[in-house]
Amino acid sequence: MRRQPARSPGCLDRHCLPSPTGYRSGRCGGPAALLPLLVLTIWALAGAGLARAQAGASDVSAGDTPSDRGESITVSWEPAPGDRLVDGTVTGYRILRSRSPEGPFEAIGQASPGAARYDDADVENGIDYFYRVETLSLEGAVRSPVIGPAVAQAQWINTNQWNVFVVLVLLLGFNIYYIESIRAGQKPFIRKIAGLEAVNEAVGRATEMGRPILFVPGIQDMNDIQTVAGITILGHIARTVAEYDSQLVVPTSRALVMTTARETVREAYLSVGRPDSYDENNIYYVTDEQFGYVAGVNGYMVRNKPATCFYMGAFFAESLILAETSNSIGAIQVAGTAMPAQLPFFVAACDYTLIGEELFAASAYLSGEPKQLGSIKGQDVGKFLGMVSIVLGVALLTLASVVGWEPLVQAAEFVREFWSTELA
C-alpha cells in the first residue's frame, strides 16, 4: 500500500474525500451535513454544463495546524464545483506560498481532487506566511485570492487525543481501584486457567524424573512487555524449582534478558532460603540471531533432554521448531505468548498454552502477590467497556444505515470517532 504524498495521513484519506462508501467526518471540518449539499450541488451543476465549472476553490483559509509541535500550517478550502466524482473536471489543487502578501508565490505542493485541506509542514514557527490555492482543471487554472498571514506555533496539549486520554484514565482508574480494593482485603474471583495449573505439575514431574527444566523467555528484548510477563512467571517457577531443588536452565536471546532473568531467579532462590543452590551459569546468553538461538536451544534439548519446557514470552517462527523438537524428546510443554500468529502452533504442538491475555493474567496470578490480581479485574473491566461499545456502536451504525435519520447518523459517527486514534 502506498501513502499518498502531500496529504495529512489518516484524515484526508479516510474522511474528507467525498467517498461514496463513507460518511464525512465532523473532525476534519467537513460536517456530515455537507454530503447532501454536495449531492445537490452536483445535481444542480449537471445541467449547467462545463462553463460553470470554471470556478475554483472557495472559502480558502490558512492557520496554525492545531495540536502539534508547530512547524505546520493548515490550508483548507471548499472544493471547486467542478470537483466531483462523475465527469469531474478538476485534476487537483496546487498550493502556493510566499513570505509577503505581494509575492512572489511559489508552488509548495499539490492536493488530489476531492481534497479540502493541505498541511504545509515546511514552515518555521513564528513567521508570517501567505497562501493561495490554485485549482487545476481541464479548463485551466484558477487562483484564489491571497490568504494570510498564518503563523505556526507549538501547543502544550494535543486536544486531538482527548478520547485516548479518556480511555487511558478509565482503564488506569479501574486497575488502580481494584488493586487498592484487594489491598484493603477484598478477595476477587478468578476463573480456572488450564495452563496455570499445569505449571506446578510440570515442575514436579521434572523433579521426579531428575531431569532439568528448560525455560525459554521468547526472543524479544526487555522492551517487549511479553518478555516482562515471562520473566515474572520465571520468578514463580524459580521459587518452585528452588523448593524442589531441581535444575532450571534459561538460555536467552538477549543480553538484557539474561541480566534481568538472573536478578529474578537469584531473588527467587533467596526468598525460599536457598541462595546456595543458585547457579548463574544456568542462565546464559546464546545469540541475538533468531535462528541461531533456536539452533542452540534445539541442540541443548536433544543433548540434555529436559523433562519440562516452558515457553513464555514473545515468539516468532521459531515457536514450532522448539515445540516439535522438545516433543520428540518427550518433554511436557507449557507455552504462553501474545503473538497471535504463533498461537496456532503452540496450541497444536504443546500440552498447555496460555493464549494471549492469559499470559498476562498468569503473570499476575503467579506473582504470589494478591494485589496483582487487581490488574486482572482491571483487564476485565476494559473488556466489558469494549464489548459494550461494540454492541452499542454496531447497533447505532446499523440503525443509522437503514433509517438514515441525521441525528442517529451523527451519534453513530460519534461512537466511531471516539475509538479512532489516528493522529489528525
Next chain:
Amino acid sequence: MNRFHQIVEFVNDLDKRWVFLVVGLAVVTSTIFRLTFPEIPTPMVRSVYEKVESLPEGSRVILPFDYDPASEPELQPMANAFVRLCAERNLKMYFIALWPLGQNMVAGVIDDILQTEYPHLEYGRDYMDFGYKSGNEGVVAVILTDIKKLYTTDAHGTAIDSIPMMAGVRNIRGFDLILTVSAGYPGLKEWIQYAGTPGNIPVAGGCTAVQAPLLYPYYPDQLVGLMGGIKAAAEFEALVAEAYPKFQEDKDRFLTALVRMGPQTVTHLAIIFFIVLGNITFQILRRKRQQEALKR
C-alpha cells in the same frame, strides 16, 4: 493383539522421521521435475478468463498496471498471463499506470512478452502505453470523459493524435474491458468506483492475496471477476494453457505460477494425507480401547 492392530498402532505413533522423509521427497521431486497440477479455476477466476475470451478480435482493453517491484513476485505471473491472452486474442491493449513504478512494469511486459513473443504485433497499432500520470483516482475520472485533456502524448512522447489505435477514441467509455493488476491504492477499487461503474465498463483484474477479501464485495455486480495472488494466477494459467496448448511446452517461461504451485500442492496433499491417516488410526484404536473397556 492381532497383526492389524499392531500395524495401526505403529502408524498411529509413526516416527516423525517418516513424515520428514515424505515431505522432503515431495518437495525435491516436484522441484526437479517441475511438476504442475490441473488447477481447478474458481468461479471468480474463470469469469475473468471467459470475459477476455468472449471479446471479439480488435476489442479495446485498458490494462492498468498499478503495482511496483515489491509485489512483483506475487503479481507478475498474472500480469504476464493477461498480456499473453490479450495478444493471442488480438485485442487492442492500452497500458496505463497510476503508480510511478507501474510504468516500469508495463515496459517490462512490452519488452519481455510483446516484443519477444509477439513480434508481429506493432506498437501504436496493437498496443500502446499511456505511461504514468499523477493524480490517482483523478486520472481515472478524467480519462472517463476525455483522454486528451490529460494525455497529449504517450509514455514515449509520441503525440496521441498520431497513434493509429487512438483514432476515434475520445475517452475510455467505449472500451470493452478494464483489466487491472493492482497492489493497493490507487488500484482496482478506484477503477471500479471512478470508471467501471459510472462508465458502465466491465472491470476485471487481479490483486495480492491479502487484499482480495476487501474487494470481494464488488463481485459480481461491479466486478466481472477477481484474482487473488499466486494461486489465482496459477488457475488462470491453467485455463490459458488448456485453450492454447503451446504454452505447455515451456513451463518455466509461460506457466510460472503453476510451476510455483507444484511443490506447494504436493506437500499440502502429503500433509492432508497424514492428517487423514492419523485420524483413521486414532479412531480405530479408540474403538478398540472402548471395546476392551466394555469387556472388563
Next chain:
Amino acid sequence: MKRTIPLAITAIVGAVLVIAYFIPHPPFDGLREDFSIFFDIMATFAFILGGGNLIKMHGNRISRREEGWFFSLVTIVGFLLVLLVGLTKFGNPDGFRGSSVTASGSYFDHVYEYIFRPCGATMFALLAFYVASASFRAFRARNAEASILLLVAFIILLGRTFVGALLTSWLPDSLRFLTIPYLAEKIMVVLNFAGNRAIMIGIALGIVSTSLKVIIGIDRSYLGSD
C-alpha cells in the same frame, strides 16, 4: 533504600513517557522516539555482558575439556573472527572509513552470505517439515475443540490446492456456500479475523495492565533483593 531509587526511576520514566504522548510541545514531542533509541543504545552496551558471558561459558568448557569442548572452540573462534572482521571492517573495498560495514565484497559480507544466511534460512526451512509432523500428531479428533481445529485446518489446507475446488465443483451454484473455496475464504476473512481481533484486544488490555503495574512498582521481581 536500595530499592527506592530504582522504583523511582521506573515510575518517573514510565509516567513521563505516557504523558508525553499528549504533549506536542518540544522537548516532549520527540521524547518517545528518543527513549526508543536510548533503549537500543543500552542494549548495545549489554552486548558486552552477553558476549562476555558467551566467551566465559565456552571458555570454561574448553579449559575443563568437557564433552564437546571442540564445538565450543568453533563457537569462540567464529565469534572472535567475525567480531574482528566486523569492527575493523577488514577487507572492505573502501577501507575502514570509507564504506558501510556490510559493503558487498567485504569479508563481513562474505560471512553473512556464506554462513549466516544459509544457516538461518535452513533453520527457518525446517519448519516445512515440522508443520507436517505437527499436523500429523496434533490434528486428531480427540474432543470437540480439537475436532474444530482439525476440521478448519483441513478445509484451509484443501482450499490451498486444486483438490479443494475439485471436490466440490459439482455443487450447483445455489449451493455455492458449501464449496471448499467459499468456506475457506469465509473462515479466513470472517472468523479468523474476528478471533484474532478478540485476541488482540485482550492482549492490549493485558499489556496496559502489566505496564501500569511496572510503573507503579507492583511488578518488580526484576529488582532482586536488598
Next chain:
Amino acid sequence: MKRALWIIITGIIVAVLVVRTASGNMESPFAGIEGFGTWFAALLTLAIMSFLYDDNPLYRFAEHLFVGVSAAYWMVMGFWSTLVPNLLGKLWPSLTAQLFMPGLADTTHDPLWFMYFIPMAFGVLLLLRLFPKGGHLSRWALAFILGTTAGLRLIAFLTADFMGQIRSTLKSVAGLTPAVLPGGSPSFSFETMFWDLVAVIAIMAALCYFYFSKEHKGSFGAFSRIGIWVLMITFGAGFGYTVMGRIALLVGRIEFLLRDWLAVI
C-alpha cells in the same frame, strides 16, 4: 552394519560430487571465494537438515558455528548502526565524523544532544555488574529500561490494538453496500449481512472467553464456549494458511542446493 551403510552412502555422494566437479558440471570449491562459499553454504545447509534425522556432529558443528558467528554479527551491527551514529555521533559529532564516518555531513550538535548522556550513563551502570560491588547500581539501569518499556508500550497498545481494533469492529451489519454514485440507492445482500453479523458475534464470544473474573457457567459459560470454538477456528485457519509460506522457504533451500550448488536444474 549400520555404520557400513552410512560409509557406503557417504562414499557414493562424495564420488558423484567429485565427478561432477571434475567434469566441470558444477563449480569447484577452489574457484575463488564464491566457489568455496557456495560449497561451504551448501554443506552447512545439509548439516542443519541432518538434524531432522537426529543430533550428530555435523549439526553440532553448524550449530556452534552459527551461534558464534551470529552473536558477533549482531554485535558488530549494533556497534556500527547504533553506537556510532546514535551515541557517539550525537555526543561528539565532529570526532565521530573524523574517526568513523567521513560521510557524516552535519557535524553540529542537535539542540537536545546532551540528553544522550542519559543512555550512556545508564549503559555504564549496567556494566558495573561485572564488578562485585556494582550489582545494585546495575539495577538502576534495569529500572530505567523497564520504565521506558512500560511507558512506550502502554500507549502504543492502548491506541493501536485496543482502540484501533474496536474501531475496526464498528460497522453496520445491515448488509447494505452504499451506492457507488451519490444519490443512488444502496444495495442489500443477505450474505453480507449474515457474515458481518457472524463476525460481531464471534468477536464478542471470544472476548467472553478471556473474561477472568466471572465464573464460566450458565448462558455466559455457553457463550464463552462458543468463544473457545472461535479461537480454535482462528488457530486452525492460521495454521493451515501458514503452511504454504513454510513450504516456499524449503523450496528456496532446495533450489539453492540443486541450482546454485549442484547445477542440476
